[in-house]
Amino acid sequence: xxAELAAEFEKQFPGGPLIQAALRQPTDAFSITVLFGPSxxxxxxxxxxxAGLERPTRxxxxxxxxxxxxxxxxxxxxxQQRGIGYLFQEYALFPHLTVAGNITYxxxxxxxxxxxxxxxxxxxxxxxxxxxxxxxxxxxxxxxxRVALARALMRRPRLLLLDEPLSALDTPTREPLRRxxxxxxxxxxxxxxxxxxxxxxxxxxxxxxVVLDEGRVRQSGPVHEVxxxxxxxxxxxxxxxxxxxxxxxxxxxxGLATVALGSVHLTALAQGVTPGxxxxxxxAEDVTIEKGTPPLTSARNRLAGHxxxxxxxxxxxxxxxxxxFVLTALVTNQAxxxxxxxxxEPVTALIKAPAIHLIPRG
Numbered sequence: 437x438x439a440e441l442a443a444e445f446e447k448q449f450p451g452g453p454l455i456q457a458a459l460r461q462p463t464d465a466f467s468i469t470v471l472f473g474p475s476x477x478x479x480x481x482x483x484x485x486x487a488g489l490e491r492p493t494r495x496x497x498x499x500x501x502x503x504x505x506x507x508x509x510x511x512x513x514x515x516q517q518r519g520i521g522y523l524f525q526e527y528a529l530f531p532h533l534t535v536a537g538n539i540t541y542x543x544x545x546x547x548x549x550x551x552x553x554x555x556x557x558x559x560x561x562x563x564x565x566x567x568x569x570x571x572x573x574x575x576x577x578x579x580x581x582r583v584a585l586a587r588a589l590m591r592r593p594r595l596l597l598l599d600e601p602l603s604a605l606d607t608p609t610r611e612p613l614r615r616x617x618x619x620x621x622x623x624x625x626x627x628x629x630x631x632x633x634x635x636x637x638x639x640x641x642x643x644x645x646v647v648l649d650e651g652r653v654r655q656s657g658p659v660h661e662v663x664x665x666x667x668x669x670x671x672x673x674x675x676x677x678x679x680x681x682x683x684x685x686x687x688x689x690x691g692l693a694t695v696a697l698g699s700v701h702l703t704a705l706a707q708g709v710t711p712g713x714x715x716x717x718x719x720a721e722d723v724t725i726e727k728g729t730p731p732l733t734s735a736r737n738r739l740a741g742h743x744x745x746x747x748x749x750x751x752x753x754x755x756x757x758x759x760x761f762v763l764t765a766l767v768t769n770q771a772x773x774x775x776x777x778x779x780x781e782p783v784t785a786l787i788k789a790p791a792i793h794l795i796p797r798g
């Protein structure tokens with residue numbers, strides 16, 4: 437059996453919310469588990485309990501053969517004994533120390549030669565060479581993030597905890613640093629737990645995801661599985677499924693379900709559903725828009741409708757359609773221009789059967 441982080445605990449705040457956590461993550465190989473959910477769902481509290489910065493009310497936290505916390509046995513290891521690294525959202529760099537001083541702050545008792553060697557490796561790894569003598573106020577946001585990450589990794593923690601590490605950065609800075617963060621952790625083989633409410637960040641960085649809402653875990657599993665097949669409507673909305681509608685499965689045959697959404701009939705894969713009430717959900721990126729008479733495709737669902745609203749989002753355009761129900765599509769600016777799409781225009785929406793997911797109601 438592989439070594440793992442195993443945690444099941446509750447944290448009750450006096451007069452406040454109850455946070456419940458249940459986590460499993462391998463620790464003998466590199467992986468990133470994302471704690472995902474809206475603001476106030478309890479993500480940071482879970483991270484702080486794992487770090488030893490908050491004491492759970494009940495439950496346990498185990499790492500490999502060690503017990504970091506056990507309420508019944510009155511075990512509660514301090515943060516420094518757990519061998520973790522923690523990257524705070526605000527970075528918390530020491531303003532009076534240089535880049536080199538911040539990074540090597542945790543190396544008390546290490547010889548000057550060893551300190552210099554470790555520092556050089558970390559500067560190279562994170563692209564900070566040449567900035568050793570600068571102070572935090574002389575660095576860009578991206579450079580400060582790298583310094584904070586270098587400091588957290590300097591003692592080669594057995595587990596790295598990251599609390600929304602990229603949220604303070606602008607979009608152009610965030611995107612390359614997202615790739616760099618994944619690369620650095622993979623190179624060092626450091627398992628990590630990362631808090632975020634950013635869907636793109638979760639998908640880009642995570643191997644597994646734990647979805648939290650109102651203080652409890654709603655779903656966990658591989659990132660692709662959770663984001664493409666949420667188990668209930670609450671999770672579907674949290675992970676950003678744009679179209680979520682109540683519907684009725686009319687019948688199932690040959691692995692396909694016929695679904696009624698008002699007067700509109702759709703064909704979907706019949707995975708785990710039988711005739712009866714259900715929720716239907718469709719990711720916006722799975723909807724194709726055509727003008728005029730669309731060419732024959734493998735899409736079983738061809739819905740006539742019109743454009744109600746168009747919202748530009750950087751290189752993409754979010755298009756709200758009325759197809760007898762409200763349907764959202766996401767297309768590139770280029771495709772939008774080539775098709776000459778305008779609000780109020782009639783269009784055809786094409787959706788393949790595997791892109792329509794069904795969740796039984798009740």
